[in-house]
Amino acid sequence: MNCSGLGSRFLVKDEEVYPVNAPWLKNFIRDGDGKTYIYPGIRYVNIGGTRQPDDWRLEVDKEDSKGILERCCQLEPSLRPSQVMGEANPRVEREYLHVQGRQLPLVHNYGHGSCGITLSWGTALDAVDLLRQSLFEKPPQARL
Numbered sequence: 001m002n003c004s005g006l007g008s009r010f011l012v013k014d015e016e017v018y019p020v021n022a023p024w025l026k027n028f029i030r031d032g033d034g035k036t037y038i039y040p041g042i043r044y045v046n047i048g049g050t051r052q053p054d055d056w057r058l059e060v061d062k063e064d065s066k067g068i069l070e071r072c073c074q075l076e077p078s079l080r081p082s083q084v085m086g087e088a089n090p091r092v093e094r095e096y097l098h099v100q101g102r103q104l105p106l107v108h109n110y111g112h113g114s115c116g117i118t119l120s121w122g123t124a125l126d127a128v129d130l131l132r133q134s135l136f137e138k139p140p141q142a143r144l
C-alpha cells in the first residue's frame, strides 16, 4: 500500500501531486463557515474547498478550481501571483511492480489534498478492496 501523500511525488515519481506554491504564507486562514480555507504546510499550501450535496463526480472540475482560487485570493490577496501546482484528485488504484522476476501488487491511496479526513472513509475501503482482489487474482503474466 502506498499512502505517502505528497511523498508520492518522490516515492512513485507522480509529478501531479502538488499543492499551491506560496512559501510566504505561514498562517492558516479559514472563512466563517469553513468552505474557503488556506492551509500552509512546511513546503506548500493547500487551498479549498467545495461542499456540494449529492455531487458524486470523481474528476477535477476546472470551474470549481477557478472558484476556489478566486475565493482564496479574496481572503488572501498575496495568493494572486502564486502558482497553482496541481489539483487534488485522489489516486486509488493498483499497479503491478516487477521485482526480481515476480509481479507484486502495489495499491496507491494518496492525493486527497485538503479533504483527506473526509474522503478517507471511502478511499480506504476502495483501497482495501483492491488489496483483497490482489490476494485472489493471479498477477498479469509478462508478455516477453
Ligand SMILES: Cc1cc2nc3c(=O)[nH]c(=O)nc-3n(C[C@H](O)[C@H](O)[C@H](O)COP(=O)(O)OP(=O)(O)OC[C@H]3O[C@@H](n4cnc5c(N)ncnc54)[C@H](O)[C@@H]3O)c2cc1C
Residues within 6 Å of the ligand: 003, 004, 005, 006, 007, 008, 011, 028, 039, 040, 041, 109, 110, 111, 112, 113, 114, 115, 116, 117, 118, 119
Ligand atoms: C490545517 C489542516 C486542516 C485540515 N483540515 C481538514 C479537514 O477539516 N477535513 C479534511 O478532510 N481534511 C483536512 N485536512 C487535510 C488532511 O489532513 C489530509 O488530506 C490528510 O491528512 C492526508 O492524509 P494522508 O494519510 O493521505 O497523507 P499524510 O497525512 O500526508 O501522510 C503521508 C505519510 O507518508 C509519509 N511518507 C511520505 N513519503 C514517504 C516515504 N518515501 N516513505 C515512507 N513514508 C513516507 C509521511 O511522512 C506521512 O506520514 C487538513 C489539513 C491541514 C494541514
